[in-house]
Amino acid sequence: MLNRRAAHLCALILMTVYFPSAQDAAIASSGVWKQLLNGQALTGWKHVGEGGMKMVGGQIRTGGKGVWLLYWTGGVVSNCTIRIVYRMSGDYDRSGVFVRIPIEPRDVEMPFDYGYQVQIDNHPETSYEDEYHVTGTLYSFTKPLAKAWRPGSEWNTMEIPLRGPRTIVMLNGVKVTDYTEGDPVPARKLDWEPQRGRRPDEGWIGLQNVDGKKHHVFFKEVAIRQLPSAKDGKEVLHERTGNRFK
């Protein structure tokens, strides 16, 4: 009894340390989708790298010179599902969704080597890459479980549940990736592939731009929702440092 009360007290103390406000915790545990794009401006997002993105009719359009990353400034997330609705502008365009970035990005390299890129590229063979580099894979790490992408300008819905060390990618309702930290991965085949090694359970998220002169991808929705607890069906509260779903 004493121990339990002491534990509760400790939990309370830790919560006041970690959680910016009780309201944040309430929102994060409510299980509803939180929209991260407001349809007008890129509030809550920050750009690093070359080039730039555009807001076109309430959607993000990748483009501009070089490689860049647009990351969500809300902080690290975990035990949640990220939902992205996107389409290509033509037959062949490339982008990616970054997850599990361990620290706040200042450049485009670190997210690549220390986080995962959920790839958006329906024709990796065009750049001499194999199926480990196709839409819905953890770029260069995982083999797709199915081909689920829709071509050209059709909309695609990608859902990425992140539960602890497990990463799932559902594309248009079909599971393409189911990877748990520690599962075997192939050695690096190409110079530009990311470094191997464990990714953190919680991380920053972002959208990638690849060589925007050629490739334009439209994002009309980026949303996030807390996962229910695996144990008792209740919503998961922040388990470690704060998921600040403000």
Add this chain to the structure above:
Amino acid sequence: MFKRLVIQACMVVMAIVVLISCRQPQAADPATGWKELFNGKDLTGWKFVGRGSAEVKDGLIQTGVHGEGLLYWTGGKVGHCMIRVVYRMQHENGNSGVFIRIPLEPREDEMPVTYGYEVQIDNHPETSGEDEYHSTGTLYSLTKPLTKAWKPGPEWNTMDITLNGPHTIVVLNGAKVTDYTEGDSVPDQKFDFEPVRGPRPDEGWIGLQSESLKDVVLFKQVAIRPLSQQEVK
């Protein structure tokens, strides 16, 4: 009853704080507190990332002989400590650096540049078109040296780097070259190869830079000791 609860809670919190902050090496000299990170024989406890490699020859770590990269200490993050590095250049000048405050365990040699600090070792930055913000003892490209304290190759130099929370001090051969606290103003990036600006963590991984065959730097000692309570104040 309530008092006991509070005491228990405080003890748990203190234990957590101690676990987080006191990640100092274990086997230190009880008299001085110094722990040698280089055993004088091989690179046990060190790992190289990047294209090249480092080697130990005649009891010295040689950087630069096998190409670019970073030799980092695998013992984990350090902070609230003093790091002592004794080095010399193979020739009259050389180029290396001591990396500190690296936030993640390195897998390659770019992240440490962008997210940590390099305490520079290069007596003649002007030969590569760089100014004094890039000379020995500075936080590379970020701080102006308070004095010129380096000895030319092949003389030995002793560099003491104090990491006290957000405060970084570099003393070279007994003279203070750098005294920087997170948040102090720094110049804008002059070259695109300079590190991105922004705060560095209070604790981080550390390593030695390997530059090139014409910039060989030899290290005789890399040691660490925790700061005393007086020093922390």
